[in-house]
Amino acid sequence: MSNILHFAERSLATPLLFSTLGAEAQDELRRGASRHRFAEGGIIQQRGDEARGFWLIEQGSVAVGQFLPDGEFRATAVLGVGDSLGEIAMFAHRPRVVDAVARMPSELAFIRADRFEDLLARDPGEMRSLLGTLSAQLQDMIDLVAGIRQGSARRRIAGLLANFAGASTSPVAVAITQQELGELLGLSRATVNSALRELEAAGCVSRSYGRIVIDRPEGLTMLSLAD
Structure with a gap:
């Protein structure tokens, strides 16, 4: 498993997709992102939302999971500063499949899909890195799920x-x-x-x-x- 871990805020040890990009690519996407602030308990995204881009956590912490029919939120992962969420739905051109809630006052950058796709089209090497990370995530998730069950x-x-x-x-x-x-x-x-x-x-x-x-x-x- 990767050493990438936010000791105070994160429940996953595998690298997330944004962290796989090179420094120049990350800086470019950050410069063009819009910033959004969320209070503790604020809803960042909901299942079924259109995936027009993805989120990068710049301050605070986010719980990812699903709201149950009775309104209770059931977390499946906890993410921290530098982590990203929402890329897979964006890549698949499908609606969001998870809800995301701020665990504390948080600030997130929203990176639009068209800007991200433009960057990948200009640099196929970044796409190869992302595919490698996706494969590693899938394998680690299979191992983790098998172990914790x-x-x-x-x-x-x-x-x-x-x-x-x-x-x-x-x-x-x-x-x-x-x-x-x-x-x-x-x-x-x-x-x-x-x-x-x-x-x-x-x-x-x-x-x-x-x-x-x-x-x-x-x-x-x-x-x-x-x-």
Whole structure:
């Protein structure tokens, strides 16, 4: 997995598409982007919206997931500064398939599809890089989904937290609540709390309000592989 990780805000270790572009291409797209501010809980995009471009997070943090029929939001990923979202729907010329909500006051840049497609047409090398990243994302997602759907709650949570830490061998602070962890894994908050107590007793994590410190990433990796 990639070392690209926003320790305080992000739940994915794989690189997202915008980060794959070269520095000059990124700067060009940023210069022509429009900026939008969202309050905590603000809706950035909704399932079914037309994908006329994609978003780049410049400040704050965004939860990606889906609103349930009762209005509850169920998160599937947490993204942070420098991450992008919405590119796949844009590439496919299809409506959005996920909702996105600001987890805190956030500022995002909106990059239009026509400007992005123009850049790729001028530089086929950037397209090859994007295809490589898409392939890596798909493989890592298959591995992650297969792993977190197996075993006990403790094993699944250990695997997800190890994914947060990526290649780091030092303590990593992750700004995420037990409710959000449960949403990412399809577990109840009580189940998450019980599993975290076990991981804390093993010396792998420590907890504080709205934050989990991964004290021993290598220990979490070992527990995620245990029966």
